[in-house]
Amino acid sequence: MKKASFQSMPCPVARALELIGDGWSLLVLRDAFYGLRRFDEFQHSLGIASNTLTRRLSDLVAAGLMERRPYQNNPPRFEYLLTEAGRDLRPVLLTLMMWGAKHAEGSKKVYLADVETGEPVALTLMDSNTGKSITVEDHRLHIAPDADPLTHWRVEAGEGYRHEKLWVSPFPQPNSTRSEQQ
Numbered sequence: 001m002k003k004a005s006f007q008s009m010p011c012p013v014a015r016a017l018e019l020i021g022d023g024w025s026l027l028v029l030r031d032a033f034y035g036l037r038r039f040d041e042f043q044h045s046l047g048i049a050s051n052t053l054t055r056r057l058s059d060l061v062a063a064g065l066m067e068r069r070p071y072q073n074n075p076p077r078f079e080y081l082l083t084e085a086g087r088d089l090r091p092v093l094l095t096l097m098m099w100g101a102k103h104a105e106g107s108k109k110v111y112l113a114d115v116e117t118g119e120p121v122a123l124t125l126m127d128s129n130t131g132k133s134i135t136v137e138d139h140r141l142h143i144a145p146d147a148d149p150l151t152h153w154r155v156e157a158g159e160g161y162r163h164e165k166l167w168v169s170p171f172p173q174p175n176s177t178r179s180e181q182q
Contacts, residue, residue: 010148019063020089024048025056029086030093032066037079065089098123136162 006014020026024046031045043053057080060066065086071079100107112121125134132138143155149172 010151019065021056021059021063024052025060026093026096028053028056028060028080029065029082029089032080032082032086033090033093037081038071039078039080042080060086094123095125 006018009015020029027046028042031042036042036045039050039053039057042048042057043050046053048056057066057068061068061080063085064083066080067083068078068080071077094112097110097112101111112123113119114121126132127134127139140159141155143152153172
């Protein structure tokens with residue numbers, strides 16, 4: 001079954017999902033962060049079919065999240081290493097891990113800890129420019145003026161609900177411009 005493509009959506013979340021793929025791909029990335037590199041290590045860790053793992057590794061390499069590098073010539077064997085773009089997903093995976101520990105039963109067996117104290121880390125999303133934690137009250141999404149009408153509508157509708165407006169703008173019409181919607 002072919003997965004849905006999010007390539008045409010101008011949303012950064014949709015575009016990221018297009019690159020990351022599915023749950024298996026996230027688990028391969030997780031294992032790469034743990035330090036696994038080789039096909040047989042990923043397969044043993046995940047219990048995944050070899051054809052599925054081959055596809056996921058190929059997709060992650062094609063997306064620029066991992067690189068394939070030979071480690072043996074006869075027979076040819078390859079290891080898979082995180083690229084800079086792949087390593088940039090570390091905060092995402094750590095946040096997903098913390099969310100899972102809080103909301104998914106039976107998932108508290110692995111946690112991020114401070115090296116010196118051994119105590120679990122309490123992750124927070126913060127603005128590195130100001131040091132302030134990101135909150136719904138103090139931060140808003142900014143939408144570029146030339147973003148598509150659907151993106152503008154999503155944000156405006158959400159803002160309307162947050163401010164308890166009784167009327168939220170109607171759905172944008174397909175293939176219309178922002179000025180036609182106003």
